[in-house]
Amino acid sequence: MEILGKLIIIGGAVDKGSFTETNLDKDAVKNLNFFETGILKRIIQESKYKEESRIEVITTASKIPREIGPEYVKAFSYLGANNADVLYIEKREQSNDPEVLERLQAAEVVMFTGGDQLRLTSILGGTPFVDLLISKYQNTEFIYAGTSAGAAAASNNMIYQGSSSEALLKGEVKITSGLGLIDDVVIDTHFVQRGRIGRLFQAVVGNPKVMGVGLGEDTGLLITKGHQMEAIGSGLVILVDGREVKDTNLTQVELDQPISINHLVTHVMSHFDKFDLNTYKMSIHSSQYT
Template sequence: MNVRGKLIIIGGAVDKGSFSETDLDQNAANNINFFETGILKRIISESRLKEKSRIEIITTASKIPKIIGPEYVKALAYLNATNVDVLYLDKREMASDPETIKRIKAADVVMFTGGDQLRLTSILGGTAMHDLLLEKYQNEDFIYAGTSAGAAAASNNMIYQGSSSEALLKGEVKITSGLGMIDGVIIDTHFVQRGRIGRLFQAVVGNPKVLGIGLGEDTGLLITNGENMEAIGSGLVILVDGREIKDTNLTQVELGQPISISHLVTHVMSMNDTFNLKTFKMQIKSSQYAEDLGIPTD
């Protein structure tokens, strides 16, 4: 079945100018100025009614929702999107409240903030709101946007814990179910800056059918038709493809022991590059072979 909605998943902290910050956890209220490199602006331009689209900000993952929510409203207003509100949900019953459902039904964009993805899925998973999000994503011109925790929770499989420095020790990476907006991928965020490549390697070697997506800060992916991915923002997207793994010691070593992997394929995407989840083919927008490949260079 064709997917009518769009996913925009964002790696986290960005270069922010007037809404500036360098670390999401320490200064989350200022982690908003995605318009600096066009990510928030792209969300608006991809939405059904552009600047007039109804946008709901969901702060469930955040420990400081009353601070972070209004900051998103401020940043979006800077881009002339003023039909925006914050939906505060900190208890499961609130996600099935008739007023919540009414607001989600009317939304063209739902944007999930950063924080703790396990908090997000444990509160929203299996609720009437969760069911409605899945239905709207499948059947309507609707955008699910998420940054950091909101991005990590978008897929069926979700990393929720794991030390960056010890990520290639067996058992260090913890995975559970996400919100299930997209299947066949697993997403990690703040990827380059926090050295999380090992986390994604372990997630993929445990199930090589799943494509690992590592989102750098100030970076996102726009996913259309459930399969076409375009890199947006100024940073890098790392893709980890385990389908051609030749060997590993994963099942032979004890918990806490290092994991060996042979022939793990990786791709690195930057702005405007594309990748198809059905064909597993990547296209580099500014390829040195663009003329031979017939790729438009404007």
């Protein structure tokens, strides 16, 4: 099936929207400051009606939705997109509200903010809202954009817990089901700054069919047709491919013991690089060999 919508998943910003830090949203408003201006601009450009597109900012993941949401509306307005508003969904029953579903139906873009992805999936998972979201993404020129928690929750497999420093000890990484817009990937955010590569390694070695995607801050992936990925933003995207793993001690060691992995393939993408999830081929934009 050819997917008509686009996914734009973003790694997040400094001190904002991470589920492992104690200052979860403390500095969020202060640090937003158009940090994603380049990526937000790309979201507008990729949308069906550009600056005229209807954008709904969804703050369900955040503990301070009334502060975060208006900051995004301001940021979009600053970039010329004035048809943006905040759609507050804070309880499961709201996701079945006819007015909420009408607003989603009318939107060309949804922007899921950072926060706690387990909060996001526990409120929205298995609801008519998500059914409509997936249908619009698959069948119309619709954009699902998500930063931090909003990015992590986009895939079928979702990391929701796991310390950065202990992530290569068995059992340190917890995975559950995400919103399910894209299969066979698992996404981690704030990736480079918070040293989370071990976390992604463990997620992939436990299920090598799944491609690990690590997003740096102010960095994202634009995914079109469900499989064509382009790196956007200023930082790095790390891809972890477990299909060629030759050996591991994952099932032999006790909980909290270190994991060994032989032959885990990684790719590093930067701005404009492309990767196809169907063929597993990467294209470097400014290759020294072309």
